[in-house]
Amino acid sequence: MTDGKPADGNTAIDHNNRESDIPAADALDAVTETGADAADLTSTGIAPDSTAPTNPDSDEDAEVDTSSWPVLEGAPFKLSRARRSVLQAMMRAKAKVGGKSVAIIDADGRKFDYNEILRASFGLGSALSRLTEKGEKVAVLLPTGAGAGIAFFALNAYGRIPAMLNFTAGPKAIKAACRAAQATKIVTAHKFIELGALEELERHLAEDHEMIYLEDVRETIGLGDKVRALLGPVFPDLVATRVSPDDTAVILFTSGTEGDPKGVALSHQNLVANVEQARAHVDIYPTDIVFNSLPTFHSFGLTGGLLLPLLVGIPAVLHPSPLQGKTIMERVRKTRATVLFATDTFLNQYARVAEKGDFDSLRFVLCGAERVKDETRTMVRREFDLMILEGYGATEASPVIAVNQPERNKPGSVGRMIPGMSARLEPVEGIEEGGRLHVKGPNVMQGYIFADQPGVIHPPKDGWHDTGDIVSFDEEDCVQIRGRQKRFAKIGGEMVSLAVVENIATSLWPDCLHAAVTLPDPRKGEQVVIVTEYANAERSDMVAFARSHGIAELSIPKRVIPVSEIPVLGTGKINYVAVEKLAKGGD
Template identity: 50%
Template sequence: MRAFDSAKAQSTIFDALIQSARKHGLKKPILEDQERSPLTYLDLIRAAFALGRKIAAFTARGERVGVMLPSSSGGVVTFFALHAFGRIPTMLNFTAGIRNLKAACELAGVKTVLTSHRFVEQGKLHDLIDALETMTSVVYLEDVRKTVGLSDKLFAAAAGALPKSFRTAVKPSDPGVILFTSGSFGAPRGVVLSHSNLVANCKQIAQHIPLDPAWVFFNPLPIFHCFGLTGGALLPIFEGMKAFQYPSPLHIKQIPPLVKDTRANVLFATDTFINQYARSAERDELSGLTFVVCGAEKVRDETHNLITERFGPIPLLEGYGATEASPVIAVNTPTDNRRGTVGGLLPGVEARLEPVEGIPGGGKLLVRGPNIMAGYLRADGGIDPPEGGWHDTGDVVSLGDDDWIRILGRVKRFAKVGGEMVSLTAAEDLAVAVWPDGRHAVIALPDPKKGERIVLVTDRRDAEAAALLAHAQQIGAPEIAVPRKIIKVPEIPVLGTGKTDYVALQRIVDAEMQRGG
């Protein structure tokens, strides 16, 4: 474990913003979105006080306030506005479906949800709003802004001059945000991250990767997800870099020209999205990037090669994290970027491996450090902290002598076939190697003879088991890891974060098997 000065992280989120403004200059442009109206640190602080004062009129100190907004200047201002007055942003995943969204609000005790008319119209989210209005008060930011008068502007101007005197004092150990896990494998859980968790993770990343305040970060990932919030918004703002927010990673044709136009140095993406951007982009649209940070899913060799061939030696830095870790646990660096790994542990992160029966060469990863969550939300509103400060990631990894991590799979992503442990992730890798242009996912089903059987779901219409078997034999992979059953679908279901939605995938496979597939 590399040394990390945890005292650096003993700050609240709003105080970290104030400190960054003083360090880098109040007049420095720090936040922008597709409206192309950059905000300086001073603009951001004033806007947070003006909006926050209005929100404070209909919420209580310490209240968990729902935020259902895209990655945008408005979304980031709202986040800081809540902090200016001691409210707790509770980030709602609008792609999770009505049932999960209502469950999240109920679990967190959300009484008020902040959103915008424009966002609801453009995202066609009226059904979600109807559902939320049965249990919360839905407030539109456009309506709130219309009520901002001269007294509010004078207050914001005074607060901008003396922000520490005007902001509501809270402790670094207090809840800084409530997020919900992606739900890749089941119902989302409410994760409480403290102020110091989020500030620490930004400091850890900055110690691990040298960052230049002149850089522009381009973030199309949602701020309801920790990768988009911490990496795409808080990190650049706290470290003096402009954070450009874009509302959806799905706009494949619009994003590359905007990356060029904004002179972005760092792009946040997943393997799926950067692959699509690379195929859509003109040669000069991504070539100005210093590096790309990829998380949420494995980066394929094909994607590394595609970027290099089309845009030059731009490193794709694969990282690894969990919502419970604020989120970054490990990441590759521009000067030490090892394909097939998720990089080195961040400074201050302790790791230990617990053996998993039938899986040699690795173990289940547990992590501890200043970025590890305060705990999971309980139904009674309380918080269950991680035992001894250790978070069980549920991932099986190998850990090198220099703390570099290679992911072997999730504990849940292993199947016992004929008494042998088979990695479903490795089975997916076989399909990726044979059909690199397709999207593939593997799940396990009960089998009366072998214990479990593995099934490949793919969007490749020509996929056949024989090709998988031939490739496995060629590379010396065990034949037991080759899916014999293949289900072809128009597209693999994904979550709003870009991860495969294994819950939806299981439903597809179950329906296919019931039809006698």
């Protein structure tokens, strides 16, 4: 199960077995289905990548001598495999595994093969092309499922650019995202709005956006659309709009917790390259089945959970809400999924509700978006003998930068860089081991799009993206994440990692959330405080732990602030902006 070997052949899914061919118009039914409980839909999403740096202290235009910065190169990568559009990449997968191979298994158990997904994409795209212009950015507001995937490929097939919206972000942030992308039309579904109780959001968005409902579009599908739906999968070059691999394929958005969200423009090459880099780095078997409940407005959910299986040629089991732990475990067992995409927060929840046998079909769990806690890793290994492969990425890198491998899994690291990537470390004052990570590769974004300069793509200088993360490379070239530069405090001239402060609290009180933040200090410039959900937390306990484990005294917080609940984003990532407000309120 965890030794990297293929799962046994008794999977519950026959990749090539379909009882009937569903006409294109009927396959479009999937676009309006959600399969989620209404209570979960408005809180299912991972928040946009909140680790994306704003780099307020950096001067993009300043000339900096980088010649002395240490540089590390990943394994060679054959770029030719990425020089195609996402639609061409899916056509290649279809040719490899066969049009009747299962591509997507939706939340209601419906199976869609490659032919059906492609027919629905060409048919829907044809209808949407009458409502939009070539090259137009069209916002998409849908949960994870076949419908979101079909809408993504439908827009791309006809030269439109999907801008994936976080429906948990609220009207202000969503409007800012649309403004940055210059998206005036939003594709969604009546059923999704109803099940998610999103009527208030819908009302706000409809004030200055044209709402396109997929149920209404389906009613307009005519003979011409059906002909294109039938011809597209067979003769795509005759039907699809010709695009370059260097054209924008999607716009995603980073967190707006410190201001308006930034758009991240990713090209077709960026997305296809990241899929090819990942498959070259981690062995994926023809018998594999990916389970994904992470949202498609997040790069991990879009590239890892949707595009990777579709473009490689293995089934993607999609689920609209990562919060439905019990249901997810039942579906993992029923579908015999072999690879589970998750975050530490969600995996911890799944492990607590899982019953014996629920994880048996899995080869490994691939975790990203946040650090995997030792407690989670230990519990999953002890209770289920299951391997966790921790990875690291950023929306700006499509997203995968590094990931552990089944044959070389090094807990505490995020593994080696994927093929085709280059990294360099910018020295940071006060930090002796490691530096600020800059990355370059075929998966690195076209650039940022800002709300105050709508539609303008600001490319990273010389192709290098500044991640804002402090990392080091060990003797095996594995990446060790030390923290974000913003997640260090400077106290009396010394750099203190806030992650170390949090680790002390986690070691003492493992069943609670803890968050370390800095506040102004009149004597030392900054002070560290720890906000914790553990009601009986005492600073004296942290002092004793630090001394007994040889941890520097500077890593002991000045104050401990118990709270009833630490605010988190949709991923389970801690919302440090809100935590800082809590800490200031406790002054």
